[in-house]
Amino acid sequence: MTLKEQLTEAMKQALRAQDKARLGVVRLVLAAIKQQEVDTRQEQDDLAVLAVLDKMVKQRRESIRQYTEAGRLELAEQEQFEINVIQEYLPQALSDAEITALVAEAVAATGAASVKDMGKVMAWVKPKAQGRADMGKVSSLIKTSLGG
Incomplete structure (x- = not known):
């Protein structure tokens, strides 16, 4: 079952359970996917x-x-609820050690020698880390490992 199918099924379950908060988040996700399509x-x-x-x-x-920062904690709590629902459909996050190992493997596999080769390394890492790691953090690790 694809991720999109799982989300559609989750929407149906939220409708049946009359869970309006969860239904709203799943519909937002499906709308974003549809917009991308x-x-x-x-x-x-x-x-x-x-x-x-x-x-x-x-x-x-x-x-x-x-x-x-603006003192609107009720809105921050709503956003955190949305993150929690969305993360249910993301794969298990990589640990810092796993990310470091992945970057080292990518540098070795691509033969990257300097910061100029960062694009090659990112292209190698991205499919393996997408949704499982903060790509900004991965990018900075790559830059550090390439001496940037």
Whole structure:
């Protein structure tokens, strides 16, 4: 069962259970995936859906930061609830040690020698870490390992 099918099934379950909060989040996710499909004019595979989910979590983390700074804790709690629901469909997050090992493996596999080769390394790492690690953190680790 694809990730998109799992989300559609989750929407049906939330409808049956009359869980309006969860239903709203799942519908937001499906709408974002549908928007991506319309924009690219092709069906989204699991990797593309993971990218959408990852982006949504990142946006909500930024919103939480802004709401907390503004003293709007009830809105920050809503965003955290949305993150929790979205993360149910993301694979298990990689640990720092796993990310470091993945970056080292990528540098060795691509033969990267300097920061100029960062694109090659990112291209190798991204499919394996998408949705499982903060790509900003991965990028900085790559830059550090390449001497940047």
